[in-house]
Amino acid sequence: MTKTDRAATSGRFFAASSGDTLQCELCPQRCRIAPGSAGFCGVRANRAGKLHLPFFGxxxxxxxxxxxxxxxxxxxxxxxxxxxxxxxxxxxxxxxxxxxxxxxxxxxxxxxxxxxxxxxxxxxxxxxxxxxxxxxxxxxxxxxxxxxxxxxxxxxxxxxxxxxxxxxxxxxxxxxxxxxxxxxxxxxxxxxxxxxxxxxxxxxxxxxxxxxxxxxxxxxxxxxxxxxxxxxxxxxxxxxxxxxxxxxxxxxxxxxxxxxxxxxxxxxxxxxxxxxxxxxxxxxxxxxxxxQTETRCPACGELLIQRNGYRTVLPGIASGGTCKACGRETDIVRH
Ligand code: SF4
CATH class of the missing domain: 3.20.20.70 (Aldolase class I)
Structure with a gap:
C-alpha cells in the first residue's frame, strides 16, 4: 500500500447508475464508472459501488x-x-x-x-x-x-x-x-x-x-x-x-x-x-x-505595473490603491 492508498477517501458528486455502476457528476464527461474502474480523468474510481479517491492528497x-x-x-x-x-x-x-x-x-x-x-x-x-x-x-x-x-x-x-x-x-x-x-x-x-x-x-x-x-x-x-x-x-x-x-x-x-x-x-x-x-x-x-509587459492606467496612461520576467515593480500605484498620477481606482487587487 502506498502513502496515497492510506489517504484514500470517499468522493462526492456522483449518482448511482445501474447496479454497482456509478455516474460521476463532477464534470461534463459524466463518466459511468463500473466497479474496479476509474473515470476519464483517471483519479475518480468505483470501489464496490462507492466513489473512491485513491489520489486524495x-x-x-x-x-x-x-x-x-x-x-x-x-x-x-x-x-x-x-x-x-x-x-x-x-x-x-x-x-x-x-x-x-x-x-x-x-x-x-x-x-x-x-x-x-x-x-x-x-x-x-x-x-x-x-x-x-x-x-x-x-x-x-x-x-x-x-x-x-x-x-x-x-x-x-x-x-x-x-x-x-x-x-x-x-x-x-x-x-x-x-x-x-x-x-x-x-x-x-x-x-x-x-x-x-x-x-x-x-x-x-x-x-x-x-x-x-x-x-x-x-x-x-x-x-x-x-x-x-x-x-x-x-x-x-x-x-x-x-x-x-x-x-x-x-x-x-x-x-x-x-x-x-x-x-x-x-x-x-x-x-x-x-x-x-x-x-x-x-x-x-x-x-x-x-x-516585458506593462499595465497602464486606462484614464491617464500612467505606468502602474511593469513586469520583466518574473520581476514585478509597481511604480504608479499609490498606497491607497489608486493611480498616483490621476487618482483613479486601479483594477488591481492588493493586500
Ligand atoms: S472525467 Fe473524472 S471528474 Fe469528469 S465525470 Fe469522469 S470521473 Fe468525474
Whole structure:
C-alpha cells in the first residue's frame, strides 16, 4: 500500500447508475464508472459501488512561484504563492504542456494532508495557496478541505483551471476561491468537443459563475492553425467584455512539446491578436514571449505595473490603491 492508498477517501458528486455502476457528476464527461474502474480523468474510481479517491492528497508538484506565473497580473502583483499540483485531467488537449502529471497516474507523488499543506503555505510566507499545474478541480474534495482550512488560517485560495465543471460543484468550489485563472482554450464548441473532448458551454458557465464570486483572469493559448484566428479572439474578447471589460485577458504563445510539433506561435501573431482584443478589453497581455509587459492606467496612461520576467515593480500605484498620477481606482487587487 502506498502513502496515497492510506489517504484514500470517499468522493462526492456522483449518482448511482445501474447496479454497482456509478455516474460521476463532477464534470461534463459524466463518466459511468463500473466497479474496479476509474473515470476519464483517471483519479475518480468505483470501489464496490462507492466513489473512491485513491489520489486524495497525492501531490505531484509543490513550489513557491511568483503569482505572475499562474498567470495572475491584477491580483497581489509581485507576491509569491505556494503552488500545488496533482495528477490526472478531464480534458485531452493534444498539445498538453504538463503531460507527465496530467496523463500518467503512475508519476511520483507525496501525500500531503490538507492541514499540512496549509501549514506549509504559512511556513513559506505565502499569502495564499494556488491549486494548479494539472487540472485541480478533479480533486475537488481535497480542494474544498484545503480551501476551508486556508481561510481559517487567514490565507487566500487561487485556482488555475480549464473550468470544465458542472454547475453545482463549480458553485461550491468557487465559493471558497478568491482568485481564478480560467484557461478558455477556444470559442468553438466543435473544437472543444472533437479535439479537447470537453464542452465549451460548461466552461462559459463556469466563467460566469466565477465572475460573480471572485477575481477572474482569462488565458487563451494561441495554437497556430487551431485557436489563433482573429475571429476566435474577437469572439473571446467580446464574451469577456460582456462580463466585465476590466477582466485581464492573457494571450499566450504556444511552444511545441515532444508529442505536438507544430511550430511556435509567431510573436507578431500574438501582438496582432492582442490588438484585436484591446478593442473590447482594458487589459490584454501577450504572454510566453519573454517580453516585458506593462499595465497602464486606462484614464491617464500612467505606468502602474511593469513586469520583466518574473520581476514585478509597481511604480504608479499609490498606497491607497489608486493611480498616483490621476487618482483613479486601479483594477488591481492588493493586500
Ligand atoms: S471528474 Fe473524472 S470521473 Fe468525474 S465525470 Fe469528469 S472525467 Fe469522469
Amino acid at each position: 497525492a501531490v505531484s508538484a509543490l513550489a513557491v512561484d511568483p503569482i505572475e506565473k499562474k498567470p495572475l497580473y491584477h491580483y497581489f502583483p509581485g507576491c509569491e504563492i505556494l503552488s500545488v499540483g496533482f495528477l490526472g485531467c478531464s480534458l485531452r488537449c493534444p498539445y498538453c504542456q504538463n503531460y507527465r502529471i496530467a496523463h500518467d497516474t503512475t508519476a511520483r507523488t507525496q501525500y500531503i494532508p490538507p492541514q499540512q499543506l496549509v501549514q506549509t503555505a504559512r511556513n513559506s510566507g505565502s499569502f495564499a495557496i494556488a491549486y494548479t499545474y494539472n487540472e485541480p478541480t478533479i480533486h475537488i474534495e481535497y480542494l474544498l478541505e484545503c480551501g476551508a482550512a486556508a481561510h481559517r488560517a487567514g490565507l487566500k485560495n487561487v485556482l488555475v483551471t480549464a473550468g470544465s465543471l458542472n454547475d453545482a460543484p463549480a458553485r461550491e468550489l468557487l465559493d471558497l476561491m478568491d482568485a481564478v485563472n480560467i484557461d478558455l482554450k477556444s470559442f468553438s464548441a466543435e473544437y472543444y468537443r472533437k479535439t479537447l473532448h470537453a464542452e465549451l458551454e460548461s466552461v462559459l458557465g463556469f466563467t460566469r459563475t466565477a465572475v460573480e464570486r471572485c477575481h477572474v483572469e482569462i488565458t487563451t493559448l494561441l495554437v497556430p492553425g487551431a485557436t489563433d484566428s482573429d475571429d476566435e479572439i474577437h469572439r473571446i474578447a467580446e464574451f469577456v467584455a460582456r462580463l466585465n471589460p476590466a477582466i485581464p485577458l492573457h494571450l499566450s504563445a504556444y511552444h511545441p512539446t515532444s508529442s505536438f510539433r507544430t511550430a511556435s506561435t509567431p510573436a507578431a501573431t500574438v501582438h496582432a491578436r492582442a490588438e484585436t482584443a484591446r478593442r473590447f478589453l482594458r487589459y490584454v497581455y501577450p504572454g510566453n514571449l519573454g517580453e
